[in-house]
Each structure stands twice: as C-alpha cells, then as structure tokens.
Amino acid sequence: MLVRLLGTQDAPSFHSLRLCGLREAPTSFASSYEEEVDRSAEVIEAQLATRNDRGVFGAFEGSRLVGIAGLGRENRRKLNHKAYVWGVYVAPDMRGLGVSKKLVAEVLTFARSIPDITQVNLTVNANNPAAIRLYTSLGFEQFGREHNSLMVDGHMYDEVHMSLHFGG
Secondary structure, X not given: OEEEXXXXXXXXXXXXXXXXXXXXXXXXXXXXXXXXXXXXXXXXXXXXXXXXXXXXXXEEEOOEEEEEEEEEEOOXXXXXXXXXXXXXXXXXXXXXXXXXXXXXXXXHHHHHOOOOXXXXXEEEEOOOHHHHHXXXXXXXXXXXXXXXXEEEOOEEEEEEEEEEEOOO
C-alpha cells in the first residue's frame, strides 16, 4: 500500500472518495454531501495544490485511492503553531487493514516536519470508539467533549476533542 501526498492530478479520485464518505458516514464529518457534491474541479484542485504546511494524503491499493486524510493549519498568528487532522475516511472494503493508521501516521510525520507546528488537534464523533482507539494509539489525548456538536438529520452527536503535542 502506497501512502502519499495528493496533488491536483488526484482531484477526481479524491472528490469521488470524499463524496462516498460524506454519504456513507455523515456523522463523521462537519461538511455534508450536499455542500460538496457540486464543488468545481478548480476548487478541488486548489484544495490539493502543493503547500509546505498542509495537505491531503491518500492511500492507494494499486492505482485505486482507498483512503484519505488531511492536515490543515490554523492561519492566525497566535494559533498557527497548531495543525489539525480532518477528513479521515477509508473505503468500506479496505477497513480493518490498518489503512487509517498508515494515513494518519503519515499526516503526523508531515506535521512534525514543519518546524513551527507544536501540536495537532482533531475532533471525532463520540460514538466512534474505533476511531478514538486509533487516535489514542498514535499518541492523541482527549481534552474535551462538545455536547451536541453535530446535527445530522435532526439527531445530535457529541464530538471528542483530541490533541497531540510534540514540540515547544
């Protein structure tokens, strides 16, 4: 399995897998299928454009994109020592094979390579113990719980806030 930083050439497969995730696991994402289904190729390519402090990683089984995970960065001066993991998703037929762990580990390796990033945060649905175990196994610690953080189809979901500190 190859895990690598995605580029603009990966926009169609990234968008397709992202939409699958938004449809299949709507309570795992702050964004929704309806918000992203009509995004233009240019917007998606801009999201995947090479930057030195953020990006989207993909896991490939052969030429098929089977998993994605993003690293974002806080933009404000007082907050930009922090990055965040977003959009982690693995195709259902590839789950249980360690794909998420490989992806998030690669995201963290990338984050550690950026000199002024000292912590990485994420949020995860409190009803997703497998994801919480994954992040804990990679060194993340829970620091809070936001009640009723997401509303999906009229149902409220809590989110667990987690952080990994590695510098500063």
